[in-house]
């Protein structure tokens with residue numbers, strides 16, 4: 001994808017499977033929003049091939065669009081509408097194409113039951129975000145795009161939102177989300193895509209990527225009432241040797257692979273170092 005003379009996307013190649021939750025991660029300016037806007041049909045690409053739900057997004061018609069759900073970074077419009085009225089109105093758009101959510105069920109699912117008669121402009125930031133999510137899923141989309149979905153959510157709202165995404169994915173909705181919250185990506189995503197310098201530099205589950213980057217694992221255990229912690233690149237061998245030596249004396253064993261944040265930082269740093277070497 002080129003803006004003027006600037007190639008911002010040049011190696012973006014991936015396929016999402018039905019019902020999969022994908023997290024698109026990457027530094028500021030990496031091209032995440034541009035990628036998502038091309039997939040949504042909001043931005044025309046300058047080159048390359050794209051197919052979303054069997055159609056080229058540049059040619060998608062109303063019936064195709066009704067199968068997508070979109071939650072943009074921040075919406076502030078419709079301030080004068082009441083929550084329930086607004087969602088009932090949006091749901092009426094979809095009826096021609098598919099069976100939308102029941103409005104009250106949707107309001108309950110996003111945790112807005114107590115605010116259903118409030119005007120959108122009177123909601124707090126987090127409540128407004130819940131409404132954005134409700135608007136995005138009202139038509140029971142086959143494919144849902146979520147751009148920084150939980151920005152402004154309190155921990156409880158975040159947890160409820162995560163449950164909702166799992167529920168949607170169980171019902172076979174495919175979800176593509178962007179987030180800078182790596183803990184959220186690790187909890188939600190079946191697959192992580194990392195975009196840097198306009199290309200996908202990593203594609204796999206959080207565990208796959210962690211193994212690929214061989215980040216250190218942390219092994220914790222107790223023996224004779226004492227707590228031990230050891231970091232190692234070879235956790236399986238370490239645990240094997242530990243049991244050979246101490247057997248049943250080992251209790252409370254925990255092995256924690258490197259977090260997605262560790263892996264992400266290692267991958268992005270490796271990518272930046274290669275860029276520097278090539279520039280020399």
Ligand SMILES: Nc1ncnc2c1ncn2[C@@H]1O[C@H](COP(=O)(O)OP(=O)(O)OP(=O)(O)O)[C@@H](O)[C@H]1O
Pocket residue numbers: 003008026027028029030031032033034035
């Ligand atoms: N309309 C535009 N015209 C020209 N350049 C643009 C335009 N929109 C984005 N860009 C450039 O394209 C690159 C990718 O931007 P994009 O918004 O897709 O990144 P992003 O990964 O979503 O970033 P962030 O994490 O900061 O939201 C950036 O270098 C940006 O400056």
